[in-house]
Amino acid sequence: MKKILYTILIGSLITVSAVKAQTIPNADFENWTSLEKPLSWDGANIHTTYLGFPVNVQTAFKDSLNAQSGSYNAMLQSKLIMAGFPVSPGFITLGTFWYTISPQAGGWKGGIAFNQSPDTLKGFYKGTPQAGDKGVIIIELWKNAYDTASLIGRGYMEFPNTTATWTSFAIPINYNNTNTPDSMNIVIGSSDLLHQANIKENSVFYVDNLSFVTNASVVTPLKSSNFNLYPNPAKNQVNVDIQQDNTEIVFLDLLGKSVSKYELSKGNNIISLKDMNSGLYFYKIISSKQTLFSGKIVVK
Secondary structure: OOOEEEEEEOOOOOOOOEEEEEEOOOOOOOOOOOOOOOOOOEEOOHHHHEEEEEEOOEEEEEEEEOOOOOOOOOEEEEEEEEOOOEEOOOOOOOOOEEEOOOOOOEEEEHHHHHHHOEEEEEEEEEEOOOOOOOOEEEEEEEEEOHHHEEEEEEEEEOOOOOOEEEEEEEEEOEEEOOOOOOEEEEEEEEOOOOHHHHHOOOOOOEEEEEEEEEEEOOOOOOHHHEEEEEEEEEOEEEEEEEEEOOOOEEOOOOOOOEEEEEOOOEEEEEEEEEOOOOOEEEEEEEEEEEEEEEEEEEEE
């Protein structure tokens, strides 16, 4: 699935657990190609021609002055392509960077083979976003294809504040089913990759030392016979039947951001959906901070 970051008109700016780490290629950004891209990653560096003129825009850099550890980290900077063109966000991806000059657009697609289900992406960052802009990190896991229909897990975090020193982050990954993924992508941007109008020149984001973590929880997953959510699709309200105490349901959008949360009682619960826009959502049943059951719901 192609993710479109920008489209431009010519001349316009348009608990106790065991913890296991899982491999991300070149997660410490110590190895780089001759094109100033981290090895195993692609980056939004543009080298082409337009109307006979060269267009060379580098937004991903090997940085040796600010490494959190080791010798290098990745530095991403949003830059103006040329006069009359939009600002190009700095980003790197485990998939493939794509762009066209006419029509002018760009984004990412694909990912890498990956067959595990981590709970969290951890790492270190710092950055200086321009006013109204923000750094972002997106994690997506699929089964069978790179499209929304086969998306089974997603994590997302925004970094809107200036952060001058290396700071750790932990991004939870939310799953809508228990299928084992076969592919995965991580996208890291210096700007708001999902809203082109927010992308500002000279927003900068540094990242280093990524890792996946999985918590092998001692909580027993809730059996489907002890849980039922209906109707689905739903309008205005949904029924949640559950045969366990001390639980709650959390609804999340496709970016993995919580949109509403309700405490549940053992038995039947009627949950209002009137404040949720129509669309597809993930939901999770949680007890003691552990996910017991997860799925998708369509709100009409």
